[in-house]
Amino acid sequence: xxxxFDHYKVKWQVESDDVIKxxxxxxxxxxxxxxxxxxxxxxxxxxxxxxxxSTLTFLEAIAQEHGLRVGKFMSPCIVDVHDQIQVNGQAIxxxxxxxxxxxxxxxxxxxxxxxxxxxxxxxxxxFVNKKVDIALIEAGMGGLLDSTNVVTPIxxxxxxxxxxxxxxxxDTLESIAHHxxxxxxxxxxxxxxxxxxxxxxxxxxxASDKRAxxxxxGHHFAIMATPDGECYTNEAQxxxxxxxxxxxxxxxxxNNMALAITAFFEVASVLNVSINHSAIRQAVQNAxxxxxxxxxxxxxILDGAHNPASAEKLVETIKNEFPSEPITxxxxxxxxxxxxxxxxxxxxxxxxxxxVDFDNPRAMTAQKMLExxxxxxxxxxxxxxxFLQAQSQSKQRTVVSGSLYLxxxxxxxxxx
Numbered sequence: 382x383x384x385x386f387d388h389y390k391v392k393w394q395v396e397s398d399d400v401i402k403x404x405x406x407x408x409x410x411x412x413x414x415x416x417x418x419x420x421x422x423x424x425x426x427x428x429x430x431x432x433x434x435s436t437l438t439f440l441e442a443i444a445q446e447h448g449l450r451v452g453k454f455m456s457p458c459i460v461d462v463h464d465q466i467q468v469n470g471q472a473i474x475x476x477x478x479x480x481x482x483x484x485x486x487x488x489x490x491x492x493x494x495x496x497x498x499x500x501x502x503x504x505x506x507x508f509v510n511k512k513v514d515i516a517l518i519e520a521g522m523g524g525l526l527d528s529t530n531v532v533t534p535i536x537x538x539x540x541x542x543x544x545x546x547x548x549x550x551x552d553t554l555e556s557i558a559h560h561x562x563x564x565x566x567x568x569x570x571x572x573x574x575x576x577x578x579x580x581x582x583x584x585x586x587x588a589s590d591k592r593a594x595x596x597x598x599g600h601h602f603a604i605m606a607t608p609d610g611e612c613y614t615n616e617a618q619x620x621x622x623x624x625x626x627x628x629x630x631x632x633x634x635x636n637n638m639a640l641a642i643t644a645f646f647e648v649a650s651v652l653n654v655s656i657n658h659s660a661i662r663q664a665v666q667n668a669x670x671x672x673x674x675x676x677x678x679x680x681x682i683l684d685g686a687h688n689p690a691s692a693e694k695l696v697e698t699i700k701n702e703f704p705s706e707p708i709t710x711x712x713x714x715x716x717x718x719x720x721x722x723x724x725x726x727x728x729x730x731x732x733x734x735x736x737v738d739f740d741n742p743r744a745m746t747a748q749k750m751l752e753x754x755x756x757x758x759x760x761x762x763x764x765x766x767x768f769l770q771a772q773s774q775s776k777q778r779t780v781v782s783g784s785l786y787l788x789x790x791x792x793x794x795x796x797x
Contacts, residue, residue: 382741383496384789385461390499393482395491397499403526408498412531414488418505422452422516423651424534425644428524428561431691432540432574432637435629435673437517439641440538440648442664444515445469447645447654452513454504454529456497456521457785459671460792466504468511473503481506497521498528515648523550525563536647537564537571537593540640542580543690548717558583570594572643574636596643604639611635613642620646622658626666630674631698638665672788674698677795678773685785689719692726695782699730709733709772709779711765713787716745721753723783728756731780735762739790766794 382399390397412419425440427433434455444451451469458465463472473481481503485491490502501521508516515535520527542558550557558580565571565587573584575598588595596602602615604625611625622642627634642661649656669675672685674695686695699708708731714720727734734756736747747761762768765781769791772779781791 383462383465383500384458385463386496386500389478389482393479393486395482395486395499397492397494397496399496401497401522402495403523405526405528405531407494408501408528409531411490411493411498411502412505414490415484415502415506418509419532422505422508422532423514423648424516424518424532425536425538425648426518426520426529426532426534426564427538427540428520428527428564429538429540429574430543430545430557430561430688431694432633432640433519433538435634435637435670436538436540436640436644437519438629438670439638439665439668440644441470441517442668443641443645443661444648446660446664446667447649447657449514449652449654450512452504452508452511452516453519454501454516455519457789459789462500465500466507468508468513473507477507477510478503480510495528501528514652520564523557523560523563525560530564533566534564534569535651536644537566537569538573538640538644539564539571539576539584540574540637541690542576543688544719545688554580555583559587562587565591565593567591568593570596570647572596572640572647574598574640598636598639602639602643604635606635611638613639615643615646618646620656622661625662628666628669630702631694632701633694633697638668671792672785677792678769680773680776680778681769682778682780683788683791684780684782685788686723686782687714687718687784689722689726692723692782695780696726696730699780703778706778707731707733709735709777711735711737711762711769711779711781712750712783713737713739713747714745714750714783715741715743715786716749717743720745720750724750724754724756727782728754732756732758734759735765735768736760737762737765737787739784739787741784741786744784744786765791766797769795
C-alpha cells in the first residue's frame with residue numbers, strides 16, 4: 382500500500398492492484414496508451430541492493446548545481462506518495478497528480494496495472510509535463526522485470542548487489558545479479574560499485590553482450606580520504622576533484638558519491654554540460670537524504686538498513702560516530718528479509734532492543750522478532766512515539782531501523 386495513492390485512484394476511478402507482478406508487458410501496453418512518455422526522457426537508471434537512494438541523491442544535487450532541471454523517482458515513500466516523485470526537490474503537488482490521473486483515466490489505464498506500475502506511469506508523465514532535463518529513476522525491485530525497466534538510459538548505475546527479495550529474484554548472488562544487470566542497455570554505459578566476484582562476472586558478461594562500457598569503482602575511478610576531505614580521481618576523464626566534504630555520514634557514502642560523480646560525466650557529455658569542480662564540491666556538501674543516518678530529533682537516528690549488507694554499513698557508521706556511547710535499537714523488519722542475520726549484526730553494537738509492529742502486510746510481528754533476537758535486554762514496544770520522545774529528552778542514543786516502511790510510520794507518528 383502506497384500512502385495517499387488510493388485517494389487519487391478513487392477520485393479518478395483508476396483501479397490498480399496492490400500486488401507484485403514482475404514483468405514488462407502490462408506497463409509497456411499502458412505506456413503506449415499515454416504516448417510512451419519514457420521515450421522522450423533523458424534518464425539515469427539505478428538498480429542495486431543498497432546505495433541506490435544515496436547515489437541518486439548525490440547525482441541529483443550535482444546535476445542541480447550545474448543548472449539542470451532534475452526529476453527523480455524513488456521508493457518507498459518517506460511520508461506519502463507525493464515525495465516519491467520530485468522535480469528539483471519539490472514533490473509532485475495534488476494539482477499535478479490530478480492532472481496526470483486525468484491523463485491516465487482518459488487513456489483507459491484503469492484495471493491494467495499494479496500500484497507500482499501505475500505510479501511509474503505517473504512519474505514518467507509528470508517528468509514530461511515538467512520538461513525535466515534529466516530523470517533519475519530508481520528500480521523498485523530487481524531490475525530486469527521491474528516496471529521502470531522500459532527506459533533507454535544515458536547510463537545505468539549498480540551500487541551494490543546482495544541477497545534480497547529471494548522469493549522473486551532467486552536465492553544466489555548470480556541470480557540476483559542477473560536481475561540487477563537487466564537494466565544494462567545496448568551501448569549504454571554502466572557504473573558499478575564494489576560487487577562480489579560472482580555478481581561482478583554476471584554484470585560484466587551482460588555489459589559485454591550489450592556492448593556497454595563498464596566503469597568500476599576502484600578500477601576506473603576511485604575515492605580517497607585526505608586531510609582536506611576526500612579526493613575523487615578518474616583516469617579516463619583525466620580528472621581529479623579534491624576537497625570533497627560530505628554531509629551524509631558513513632564511509633559507504635564516499636563510494637556512493639564517487640558513483641554519482643562518475644555518472645554525471647556521462648550525463649554532462651550527452652547534455653553538453655561543462656563540468657564545474659566547485660559545483661560538485663558544493664553539491665556533495667549539500668546532499669542529504671531522509672532515513673539515511675538521519676537525526677530526526679536529538680539523540681534519535683533513523684536509518685533504513687533493511688538487509689545484512691546495509692546493516693553492516695550502519696554498524697560501521699555507529700562505531701565511527703558514537704564509539705563510546707551505549708546504543709538502543711528500535712526495530713521493525715519485513716518478514717521476507719534475513720531477519721535473524723540483521724539482528725545478529727545489530728547486536729554487535731547493542732544489547733538493548735525494542736521491537737515494534739508497523740502497518741505493512743509483509744511486516745514480521747514484534748513478538749516473532751523478539752524470539753529471534755539473542756539480546757539479553759529485549760521488549761515488545763507498543764507506543765514507540767512516546768518512547769522515542771523520552772529517549773531524546775534523557776539523551777539516550779537510539780537508532781530506529783530495519784525497514785524504510787517503519788521509518789515512514791515513525792516519522793508520521795512523531796509529526797502527530
